[in-house]
Structure formats: structure tokens, C-alpha cells
Amino acid sequence: MKVRPAIIAVGRTRFGEHYEKEPEKLIEEAWLRASAEADIERKSLEACYLSDYFLPITNKFGLEEGFLSELTELHAPMEVTRSFGSALSNACNAIQAGRYSLVLVGGIEKMTDRWDKIRDDLMLLEDPWSFYAGCTPEANHELMLRAYIKKYGITGEKLEKLNVALAQVSVKNHLHATKNQCAQYQRKITVDQVLSARKEAGKPLGLYDYAPISDGAAALILTSEEMAKKYTDKPVYVLGSSSATDYLTYPARDDMTHFVVSRIAMKNALSMAGKSLTDMQVVELYDQSTVMEMVSLEDLGFCEPGKAWESVYKSCQDYKGYYEIGRKKLFVNMNGGLKADGNPLGATGGAQVFEVVKQLKGEAGERQVKNGEELKCGCVLELEGFGTKGYVYVLGRD
């Protein structure tokens, strides 16, 4: 990447239920925290990229740009995307093209107000035929797990271990979230709780295997490499970024056990960054379900296909704060992941980037990764829909 976009500030709200706050209050809070960090006045913003999936449905905002204009008191160019990854992608392109040198990237979602309807809304992210056939937001995760078990011939004791490993993913993420003041669930859970929720539901995955629905916002300020130095001595660079797209209809895809978009995006992002997998020290994965975290470890190349659960199982027997994959320590979802940090869709990717940036800058407080070596590089995987789109960002410091 010739011109490296630089993240000079990040901000976010707590994720969870914010029924007392309007969406504008949430995005303002995230923006103010980010701008305070780098001391940026809003009038210096040249453009804004905002992500949200459902504001038009949940809050009757059809033209979110106008709402952002009111909020920032700016008449600058503004664009809206679905995912934070997508907004950041547009922002990076603009910085790299030399079009702008200081932009705001924000993500917002307010889902809990539509508690009884939000699962129907989420079906907008699946193909209509799956919806017509009776699919739910959770069903494809369970089908992927069934397909995974069958493809890799996992039975008997191995299957029991896999099921426990998936439970441990959730337990681990909850544990991480206890150190995250912004997380939706700052409490520990046990493997037994995860397993009994599955049993109660009579399904392969249960309540504790899934990320919640959440309200929240996240924001970051992106500048050119040159400009970054004016604002901070610790910029975090977007070294590599890539996205990929797959068929909307999950059953029609070639591989029912993995997300091809994650594999492609990771490969291209690493190549752009001139980095290798072993350079990745902290990773934020898109664990909408525990299965997603497991297959993402394989999709990104950290684990062999069909083997991630073994690494998770071994690492979690006496969990030390990281997954041990081969001889490498991999710090995954230090903020608690989508499972415990929360999953306000349009802001989720922002929280993932927030975490890697904070870790790389050594500002993650209690949950700061202590690896015995300086943290230089990390990556973020964000998905849209059930693996229909995948965004990977490789972030790093000089």
C-alpha cells in the first residue's frame, strides 16, 4: 500500500440496551470520545462515512447522512454503508486516492427497541428463499456446524470435545469482557451454562452460543500518513484491507463449512500489507456464533480446516488468555467478541477496530495483551450477513 491510511483516534459507547438514548446521542458520544482523543474539531472533517444496517427500520431514518449533518453541523460529503468494514473501506480508498485527508468513520445501530421484530429484520441479511423456507437468524450457524461435523467425520468423544470447545469460545469471550467497561455482558459464564442452554433448546447451539442484539456506536478518525503525525505520535496504520463477496444463498455455496470471503479477504489483505499470518498478534473475529469464531480461525489460515476446535479445546483446558495454535500464541477477541462485547451490527466492526487499535497503542488497560514482545500488528475480520461479504483489515504500527 503506497499511501497508508492512519487511524489517529477511536471512540465508542458501551454496547447493550440504550433505550434512554436517541441514536444521535450514541453516535455523538462515540464521535466525541474519538475527537477528544486526537483533539480534532469537527469543522476540519472533510467527509463522513457512516455505517448502519437497520436505522431506516428501527428509527425511521431513511437518509442517515442528513442526520449526521445535523449532528456534526457540517455540509461535507457523507456516505452511508451497511457495515463498519464497508465504511472504513470507502474511507481508506478516499484517503489513498488523495481526495481527502481527514475523515470520520462511524458506525451505529439501535436494535433493542424493536425487540419483538428484530429477528425478522435480521432476515434481510439472508436470501429470501431461505426466509420463505422458514430460516431464522440462527439456523444457518447450526446447519454449518452440522455440515462441519459431517465433513470432518467428527463423532463420539471427538464430537463431545468439539461441543465443549465451542462452549469454551463463549466462556472465553465472556471472561475477556469482564475487563471491558464498554462490553454488554461483563460477567463470567460456565461451560455447563452453555451446554445446558443447548439442551434446553434441543438444538446444536443455544442461547450462550450467539451474540446478542445490541445498541451502540463506534467511531474513528482516518487521515493520511502525512497528516497523522500532526495529531498523534502513535498512529495505527491500515496496512492491508480487502473484502470479498459470496452467494447470498448459503445452501447454494460450494463450501457449507467455511466462509470463502474470509479466506480471500485475508489472503489479499496480508499480501497488501506485506505481512504473514505469523505477524498477527491480536485478532478480532466476527463471532456472531461460537461456530463462526471456530471456522474463522480456519478461514483466516490460523488453523487447519477441521482442526480449530482441537486448538481451542487444548488452549481452554487451562486458559491463559490466548489460543495456543502450534507454538504460537494468538490473542483472539480481547474485547469479549461479539458474544460478550455486544453486536450492534453497524457499529460492531468499529468496536473490533477500536480493540486492535487500543491494543497496538498499549492503551487497552486491564485487558492489554502481555505477550512478552511489543505489539506491532493485528487484524480484524468483519462479515456482512452469513458470510456473504467479508472485510479484513490488517492494522499495524511502525
Added chain:
Amino acid sequence: MTHTDLFYEKGKLEVCTLINEPTNKFTKLGSYIYGIISFHDGKIRVPGRITDRMATCNEAVDFSTLEGRGVVPRFRRRYSVDKSDVIPTISLAFTFADEYYPHQEYVIAKPKKEYDSPGIVGYGVYTSRFRIKEGNIERSVPFIDEDSITAAVEAGKLALIHSRVNSALVGKIYVGSESNPYAVKPIASKVAQVLKLGEEEDDMQSVDAVDTEFACKAATSVFKDATALVEYSKSNIKYAMVIGSDNSQAAPRDCPGGELDLFVGYGAAAFLFGKNDVIAEVEGWYSCTSDTPDFWRRDGEPHPMHGGRYTGDPAYFKHVRKSAKKLMERLKLQVGDIDYFVAHQPNVQFPVRIAKELGFREEQYTPMLKVAKFGNTYSGASLVGLAAVLDVAKPDDRILVASYGSGAGSDAYSLVTTSQIMDKRKNQKLTVKYQAENPFLEYVDYTTYRRLKIGM
């Protein structure tokens, strides 16, 4: 990829899970199995819902016992909608091929023989796998995503499979029903589109489709129209299909009209008429009509009303007696010339009494008596009786059918079977007997029956 019609093909349930918290439009379905269905050795994969399974609380499902099994596409309501909305339908609902509804290939065969007289060239009967049993009577109950439209499609599909006629050659479709979920919108158009009747052109089917209504004789009434149409060379219609389909309506037992609730069933029968490879030639017919208010449903009312004792002698018996006698007289037939007698069967007593009165012996009228297995399937009732007889008749048997429709009228037909009835019999696994005595029948209690009958 070449075009494939998954409606007739057998799929395989690849992987599945249990849905017990569906999205809002699916809540009436309760819990159900949802999964991925593959066709053509996995080359095509589609999402699918397993239907015809009653939800049980805290059901522990071993998914490995379901995955890998063959499934058949079923035509069903997609999800629940408001009463004023269009009812969406789907064929991404499936049932297991090794249970009630086996997979049958739709083979199109070139006709072997053209007959002088037109007649029935194929038929199909469809009822669901659910039953309510009260006393000695069993009645078929639709699953919650079924209605008279879905039954009509199923019966039509089975008739095409049985006849081996190319659906593109069907030029007319009549659907008789008194339980169309729409007051205005035909069932026949849906049947024509789903079964691809007539040549397909510009997203339209080159077929004339129309619904008929005359209580329980809505379908038999147009047997003669179908027969005449295929006989008339200038009509350019080689085959015409007649379907009688009902999710027979009745008020709940404690309401006015609730006495019918003891008898109503669910099902459809489809008959295909033509001149090629005929299995039963139409020898003649006679119809009679009078303005008799024995049973009616006012527009906007959900359930029909019933004239009580008045429905017997001045209604059913008077008209069935007349049509049967008059046709026999016209064709100069004696009771002994007739091998099977089929009458409309609203209950067990009525058809037996009229058969006896007309002089028929038990062996002549027993084969048609299916009301104790399926209940009164209204427009499909005499048709199910006729299908049951065709399932067992030998070549050159004469069948006298006398339907009855409240309001009131009766159609009598004399049919004579041909040798091809035996040839085509092997084309159909879903015979009347198969559906009546199936090991996969599921019996439901009264509360469930009412819930299923009302539907999504």
C-alpha cells in the same frame, strides 16, 4: 446448467436443525425441522422446511436420523398472513420420501391408442397424513400449512403422474371447491401455473382455468364439460383436468352448524379427460337441479349452515335417486349391468341407503365407501369414491357415479373401464387404499384438529 423442475424430483436432506423460535410469520407452525436439501447428487442445494411434522414440546431430535434421507417437495402455504393478504405459497417444504408421501417420478409417455369415446385418462387422490378418529369414523385433517389450494395441486400432480400425459397438452382446468380461501381469486390459476398446464409462454400458461362452485358437486358437474371439450375437434384441447378439492368447512361443535364438524374431512381428487389411452370411457350422463336450500354459506360467513333433517329426503335422496334412475333408464341399464355404484358420501348412512334403495348389492357399493376413512371431502367426496373404485376395477367394468351438491343437484355418469386401467395402475403408489391404511398416519385430538383446520 440445464433447466430442472425440482417440483417432481427427489431430494436429500443434507443437514438440518430444529427451529423452535421461528421468525414472526412462522410462529403458527410451532417447531419445525429446517435444513438444506440437495438434488442431483449435491449439484443443486436449496433451503427447505420439513413439513407434516407435529411439534412436540422439548422434542429431543437426533438430527443424524433425519440427515441423508430422501425428501419430496411439497406444495404448501409459505407462512401466515393477515386475512386480507394474498396467501403466499412455496414448494420449499418437504416431507420424507420413506414416510406417507413417496417420491414418484413424473414420466411422460407417448400415447399408445386413441379411443372413439373420450374418458378418464388418469386420476389422483390426495389427503394429508393427519387424522382425527372419533368412534368408528376417521377423518383426514389438513396440516397447518395446507388448504384446498394445496390439495388441488397435489391431486393434479398425482393425476399427471398416473396418466403420464404431458402437462403442456392440458388445455383446460376446472377446480370445484367450496372452501377456496379466497372469495375472489381462482384456485385453478394457481394449479395451472404450478403444474405447468398448457404450453408455457411469456410467464403464462396456454390453458383456460376456471373455478366452479356447486357445493359438493362442483367438480362432477363439469366432467361432462371436460368430456365434450376433448371430443370437440375444433377446441384444439387434447386433455382437460377436473379437480374437486375441499378443506371441508364446519363451525365448531358448540356453534350453529356445528353438527357438520363430526363429518368434515380434507382432500382432493383430480381426473384427467382425453381420448388417448383412456382407462374409463364416459358412456353417458344425466344431471338434475332444483332450488333447494339444504346447505348454504352466506358471503363473508366463515362456516356453512345446514338444514338438519331437511338435508336427507327432500335434498340428497331426491336428487341422487333421480339422476341415477334417469341415467340407467336412458342407457337402458339394469342394476345387474353395473359393477360398481358410487354416490356422494356426506356420512356413512346416506350412500348406503340410496345404494340399497336403487337395488345395488353390497359388493357393488362397498368399494366406494371411504367417508369413514377420510370424512366428507365435499367437492372431492364422490370423486374419492370413484377413484377408490378405479383403483380396484377390472377392464370392461361399468361404474355408475351419482354425485350430490346442496342447493341442489346431482350428476350421474356411466363409465366403462378399458384394458389400460391395468397398465396405468402401476404408475400410482398413492392409491386411495394406501392413504387410508398408511402406517404413517398421525392421529390428533379435537383441539389440534380445529387448529390445523383453521390453518396458518
